[in-house]
Amino acid sequence: MKNIVITDKDIPLELFKESVVVNLNNIKYSHCTGDYTCLKKRIPCRYHDDISVVSQWIGQASLIILVTRIYCGCFDTPLKTFIERNIASYEPYYTTVDGITCHAALAQQSKKILLIGYGDISEQEQKMLMNYLNDSLLGYSISSINTYFCTEGDLENSLKTFGGVDRG
């Protein structure tokens, strides 16, 4: 598998023929409890739900396309919950990168990320989110991040623009 699209809204499947499209509203997954047993014991997440499978697909993908509503400059709840479950993709030990402490990502293969955010998004929110994405690894080893923002009404047109990007 080359690519994966993770979305919180129904999108036309024919636009991303080379990708697996995961609609977060159609899969079942539990919230992370925040007890960090996965990090402490260096074991996979205790929940064996749909995210276990999606995580494997993500591991094999080289391009991850995230389609999400933006709320107050942050991903909306479905994607945020999904990303929280990704905590097991980090090394528990601290390291420093450019003098800043962090947990290194365990992923070996680096990935490209395309974020398509929709909603009423102000410039300030766009800037906040881009800064966040540049500083955060989201649990992956990232080679490049691109962002695109639009209103909910324009989403379909925007997706048509990006349809085929997965043929890379």
Next chain:
Amino acid sequence: MDNILIILSGLIYTNKIMYNQAYKLSHYLKSNVTIKTLQVIKAQDVEDNNTIIFMFPISSQTIPSCMLEYMKNNETLMNHKTIYSVLYCDEYETDYCDYADEILSLYCKKTHAQYNGSLKIGAYFLLNHIPYTWRVANTLKSFASDIRKTKESALDITFFSKNRFIKEGNKFWEKAYKSKK
């Protein structure tokens, strides 16, 4: 002095650790303070209090999903409330909390609440393992004093030197790995 509500709004397991901190803060506030978790809070609890303090460790460097859900569903309740936050991160640099702080500030603007700032605490996994509990207590006291005076607040605290933090932090994870629990 207003009634104050401390909302433990982290991922469910983290509330256990936060409760101790919330209890200390409520002691320093010396007023009518209620502590609730997101899982049990009711609309009436928010309506009855004029000052709300959100207390949570950031997750994936931002607001925890359960809190985001709560924020979305309770926008109208926040109207004209005074809001503070206590943000924790497990890394050394409290800058990791900045994004969550910005989100809360934006949220308050959107809901016509008054955001009066935050206290950011770094290296929070080590809170119970460090010989500096008096430093945490002093910072909580200063924060409580700002809240009592309805002043804006922008405090932060972290522990050890960076090198020592990495050493102690990695010791913490190693110990957790070897522990039978």
